[in-house]
Amino acid sequence: MKPTYKFPRLDRRAMLSALTLLPALPMLLPVSATGQIAAGDSLPSWNDTATKKAVVSFVERVTKQGSPDFVPQAERIATFDNDGTLWAEQPMYFQLLFALYRVKVLAPQHPEWANEEPFGSLLKGDVKGALAGGEPAIAKIVMVTHTGMTDAEFEQIVSDWIATAKHPVTGRLYTEMVYQPMLELVAYLRANSFNNFIVSGGGIEFMRPWTDKVYGIPPEKVVGSSVKTKFEIRDGKAVLLRMPELNFIDDGPGKPVGINAHIGRRPIAAFGNSDGDMQMLQYTTGGAGARFGLLVHHTDAEREWAYDRKSSVGKLDKALDAAPGAGWTVVDMKNDWKTIFSGVK
Amino acid sequence: MKPTYKFPRLDRRAMLSALTLLPALPMLLPVSATGQIAAGDSLPSWNDTATKKAVVSFVERVTKQGSPDFVPQAERIATFDNDGTLWAEQPMYFQLLFALYRVKVLAPQHPEWANEEPFGSLLKGDVKGALAGGEPAIAKIVMVTHTGMTDAEFEQIVSDWIATAKHPVTGRLYTEMVYQPMLELVAYLRANSFNNFIVSGGGIEFMRPWTDKVYGIPPEKVVGSSVKTKFEIRDGKAVLLRMPELNFIDDGPGKPVGINAHIGRRPIAAFGNSDGDMQMLQYTTGGAGARFGLLVHHTDAEREWAYDRKSSVGKLDKALDAAPGAGWTVVDMKNDWKTIFSGVK
Numbered sequence: 001m002k003p004t005y006k007f008p009r010l011d012r013r014a015m016l017s018a019l020t021l022l023p024a025l026p027m028l029l030p031v032s033a034t035g036q037i038a039a040g041d042s043l044p045s046w047n048d049t050a051t052k053k054a055v056v057s058f059v060e061r062v063t064k065q066g067s068p069d070f071v072p073q074a075e076r077i078a079t080f081d082n083d084g085t086l087w088a089e090q091p092m093y094f095q096l097l098f099a100l101y102r103v104k105v106l107a108p109q110h111p112e113w114a115n116e117e118p119f120g121s122l123l124k125g126d127v128k129g130a131l132a133g134g135e136p137a138i139a140k141i142v143m144v145t146h147t148g149m150t151d152a153e154f155e156q157i158v159s160d161w162i163a164t165a166k167h168p169v170t171g172r173l174y175t176e177m178v179y180q181p182m183l184e185l186v187a188y189l190r191a192n193s194f195n196n197f198i199v200s201g202g203g204i205e206f207m208r209p210w211t212d213k214v215y216g217i218p219p220e221k222v223v224g225s226s227v228k229t230k231f232e233i234r235d236g237k238a239v240l241l242r243m244p245e246l247n248f249i250d251d252g253p254g255k256p257v258g259i260n261a262h263i264g265r266r267p268i269a270a271f272g273n274s275d276g277d278m279q280m281l282q283y284t285t286g287g288a289g290a291r292f293g294l295l296v297h298h299t300d301a302e303r304e305w306a307y308d309r310k311s312s313v314g315k316l317d318k319a320l321d322a323a324p325g326a327g328w329t330v331v332d333m334k335n336d337w338k339t340i341f342s343g344v345k
Numbered sequence: 346m347k348p349t350y351k352f353p354r355l356d357r358r359a360m361l362s363a364l365t366l367l368p369a370l371p372m373l374l375p376v377s378a379t380g381q382i383a384a385g386d387s388l389p390s391w392n393d394t395a396t397k398k399a400v401v402s403f404v405e406r407v408t409k410q411g412s413p414d415f416v417p418q419a420e421r422i423a424t425f426d427n428d429g430t431l432w433a434e435q436p437m438y439f440q441l442l443f444a445l446y447r448v449k450v451l452a453p454q455h456p457e458w459a460n461e462e463p464f465g466s467l468l469k470g471d472v473k474g475a476l477a478g479g480e481p482a483i484a485k486i487v488m489v490t491h492t493g494m495t496d497a498e499f500e501q502i503v504s505d506w507i508a509t510a511k512h513p514v515t516g517r518l519y520t521e522m523v524y525q526p527m528l529e530l531v532a533y534l535r536a537n538s539f540n541n542f543i544v545s546g547g548g549i550e551f552m553r554p555w556t557d558k559v560y561g562i563p564p565e566k567v568v569g570s571s572v573k574t575k576f577e578i579r580d581g582k583a584v585l586l587r588m589p590e591l592n593f594i595d596d597g598p599g600k601p602v603g604i605n606a607h608i609g610r611r612p613i614a615a616f617g618n619s620d621g622d623m624q625m626l627q628y629t630t631g632g633a634g635a636r637f638g639l640l641v642h643h644t645d646a647e648r649e650w651a652y653d654r655k656s657s658v659g660k661l662d663k664a665l666d667a668a669p670g671a672g673w674t675v676v677d678m679k680n681d682w683k684t685i686f687s688g689v690k
Contacts, residue, residue: 208609219609231598231624238631253576260585264553264564279576286583
């Protein structure tokens with residue numbers, strides 16, 4: 001059995017006190033290593049609780065030939081939120097940490113930023129001050145770091161960052177902060193001929209460079225928030241430019257819209273962790289036949305973070321209230337999961 | 346060998362003279378039966394010309410282990426335009442014929458249409474007069490027939506129409522007006538582990554109800570033009586409403602944008618027939634490594650239609666000029682294809 005990883009709690013608290021002012025921003029986001037499944041039990045990191053039984057029971061019912069709940073393979077669509085569902089999201093969305101890093105990298109080309117908020121504060125190391133500007137400040141940071149280059153250039157930037165950047169609290173690669181039980185679940189569904197998609201509020205092009213390696217979910221099965229892109233012939237080459245204009249926010253009521261746009265079928269199973277996933281779960285479990293909705297509840301302050309109704313990141317309030325009536329399964333991380341992170345050796 | 350199907354030429358001319366005033370509208374579109382592949386030759390409806398050889402040579406080069414042009418399976422993305430590439434598009438885009446039909450069905454609920462253009466002319470049988478209003482008139486027709494219902498309701502409307510509606514010139518089901526050689530090509534690529542997508546100017550939700558049955562391309566691999574949708578809880582049920590607002594035009598420079606949004610990888614092969622496909626071919630063949638671009642040139646006035654530079658539907662002018670320099674293969678339908686339509690028994 002893997003050892004339990006403990007967070008350095010003081011560091012975490014210091015980070016949180018500096019950063020919890022962050023507004024819940026629906027366009028930021030993040031991964032791990034493909035889960036190896038032990039023979040005989042596809043979900044070895046799940047305790048044998050009612051939660052695990054609910055998952056297994058659903059999968060068995062929809063995959064068993066002759067079952068009244070049987071669903072043909074082509075219709076076994078499962079959608080997964082990313083931040084807080086497949087990987088962690090504290091002390092802030094990892095995509096925002098990426099954006100802050102990129103501001104520092106780009107600063108030498110922008111001497112004017114010294115006197116321009118939120119960049120001035122950020123470059124002085126005052127993250128709290130920089131983010132005190134709320135969503136407009138964050139939008140500014142995201143746009144200067146996420147647009148103005150080709151899609152191929154942005155892919156390279158993300159790939160370089162994800163390969164080396166370390167989480168400010170744990171000091172580990174972001175791809176080592178993926179939840180091992182969820183990796184097992186993704187693999188278990190795939191083994192049962194489910195078609196797995198990510199449906200995240202995070203940037204679609206921020207996820208695609210690494211989701212196949214980490215989750216086994218390829219670029220064409222990633223749905224997310226996006227900026228507009230523009231086709232151009234540049235120096236004789238056909239390229240797509242990333243424009244500083246929002247295209248789509250894949251969060252809240254946007255998730256069913258994104259699902260329909262990209263997949264064109266109503267999922268039969270959906271996995272989330274916050275109020276931003278509520279409409280995805282309503283849309284999924286509102287269809288006819290057997291359906292499954294699941295919320296990951298962050299209850300483990302020792303091994304991860306404990307937060308829900310009052311968190312500025314991954315707020316879980318209305319969806320938690322709705323869960324019992326809607327028949328959604330709620331994961332109690334502390335009691336349902338043996339292991340939390342995939343990257344813990 | 347299948348008998349050659351001959352069009353009733355006078356009927357066709359009559360239709361064309363009434364309808365060629367149609368502006369090239371980038372949001373209208375359409376299918377067949379899954380091609381059965383003869384053993385020993387995956388492309389039996391293709392004559393043994395340089396065109397067929399170019400297709401086969403490309404596929405062999407990218408699929409052969411150890412070949413300098415080898416492409417891993419996951420990256421074998423192929424994109425197909427629909428109108429004029431996979432099925433016919435004369436005398437007008439089939440989706441527009443669907444819209445005109447729906448106006449008639451809906452008319453009893455709209456007595457005011459009698460005095461409102463373009464509906465008044467349309468209901469009097471004056472299609473030419475109705476469409477003389479150009480794009481605004483067509484947009485009006487499309488919006489009243491394509492929006493205001495849930496996505497599930499629209500899917501049912503399209504499914505009912507495609508199962509029974511007949512083409513005004515040939516009198517055949519629209520799904521029998523798919524090109525047999527292209528069905529074979531789609532199946533041939535699939536057999537070689539290509540991941541086939543439709544990338545069409547037509548409506549994404551107009552295509553999805555039938556593309557799997559006809560081309561073997563499921564809903565999640567269909568990219569097209571779209572209207573905005575909105576998530577709602579209606580009578581306690583989670584639904585998506587189709588709104589009378591354009592969301593995306595998947596045509597011309599929009600095709601690379603749509604490809605990137607939905608697939609997230611640059612295709613290695615792209616198939617089109619008009620100037621609206623030019624940027625898709627530029628984007629596809631502009632990537633590194635072995636690439637393939639193909640244009641279907643409608644040259645067969647006896648068995649189908651002959652049109653290119655001056656056609657209001659499926660205009661092929663700039664892309665035809667660009668083909669030799671870009672290394673794109675051009676299908677001469679008359680000489681390269683033994684059979685045209687899949688539905689001819």
